Amino acid sequence: MLSYRHLFHAGNCADVFKHALLTRLLAGLGRNPNPYFYLDTHAGIGRYDLTRPWAQKAREFEKGISRLRERADIPEALRPYLEMVRAENPDGKLRYYPGSPLIALRLRRKDDRMVFNELNKSDCADLKTLTAREHRVAVSMMDGYQTLKAFLPPAERRGLVLIDSSFDRAREFPRLVRALTEAHERWATGMYAVWYPLMDADTMAAFERNLRRTAIRKILRLELAVAPQDQTLTIPGSGMLVVNPPWHFDTEARPLLQWLWRALAVEGAGGTRVDWLVPE
Numbered sequence: 001m002l003s004y005r006h007l008f009h010a011g012n013c014a015d016v017f018k019h020a021l022l023t024r025l026l027a028g029l030g031r032n033p034n035p036y037f038y039l040d041t042h043a044g045i046g047r048y049d050l051t052r053p054w055a056q057k058a059r060e061f062e063k064g065i066s067r068l069r070e071r072a073d074i075p076e077a078l079r080p081y082l083e084m085v086r087a088e089n090p091d092g093k094l095r096y097y098p099g100s101p102l103i104a105l106r107l108r109r110k111d112d113r114m115v116f117n118e119l120n121k122s123d124c125a126d127l128k129t130l131t132a133r134e135h136r137v138a139v140s141m142m143d144g145y146q147t148l149k150a151f152l153p154p155a156e157r158r159g160l161v162l163i164d165s166s167f168d169r170a171r172e173f174p175r176l177v178r179a180l181t182e183a184h185e186r187w188a189t190g191m192y193a194v195w196y197p198l199m200d201a202d203t204m205a206a207f208e209r210n211l212r213r214t215a216i217r218k219i220l221r222l223e224l225a226v227a228p229q230d231q232t233l234t235i236p237g238s239g240m241l242v243v244n245p246p247w248h249f250d251t252e253a254r255p256l257l258q259w260l261w262r263a264l265a266v267e268g269a270g271g272t273r274v275d276w277l278v279p280e
Ligand SMILES: C[S@@+](CC[C@H](N)C(=O)[O-])C[C@H]1O[C@@H](n2cnc3c(N)ncnc32)[C@H](O)[C@@H]1O
Pocket: 002, 004, 005, 006, 018, 040, 041, 042, 043, 044, 045, 046, 098, 099, 100, 101, 117, 118, 119, 120, 123, 142, 143, 144, 145, 164, 165, 166
């Protein structure tokens, strides 16, 4: 039923982009002493062994996380994320890559509450094993968009929802806009981080138009493209919408994405974008 397996892609450019931003968003929430809630609607297995055959097949991590580990000029804002990757690999060799649930667990304070959802049965079982000893952490196995109805609004009244669907087709864009609209109706003050691949210009224009038509305000758009649009085998890059981002997140993210672009771009292709798709 679910053909997408994240193990093929773990640690690639899209993961680096997404996880670097996720780390900053969670660190921002952690600066306020009140507990927060974190929901990961499409969580994956949480920790990826890059020596396994699936990861070895395309070795996508070599164009992503491996490149960053070679650099000596890491910006301050990226250090906590890279420290997490390093902590998974104490002998210095890159073998384990942390997915979004593990990143969230590492940044969690004792009263923060988390729900990780994954529809693939065996991935969900792996996730349960990974989180078995954690308090205030639940794992569920349902459609990711249904979790928005099941768990929002949270009692904490502050927190982050990561929507990181497998996105194998362009038709996911309208589903995403619907889901985000419904979630926002349930919890308008929540922070939402929504990952998406960069696809053809018509698809992206329709996505933008549909988002502008919703009642949602404060939508920050962040994008990182590392390959030319005409490389048809793979997507040129990816984006993340952040609804209700932390104060000055745009200013913080701009140099971070510029640095990532310089580190990851193929022969200077692509670029970055940070702008308000819908302002306040
Ligand atoms: C891009 S991966 C998630 C990666 C993860 N968020 C991370 O950053 O480490 C998408 C995940 O969604 C799962 N999935 C696919 N369809 C789903 C659905 N309808 N509901 C929930 N999860 C789904 C896939 O099995 C896959 O593990």
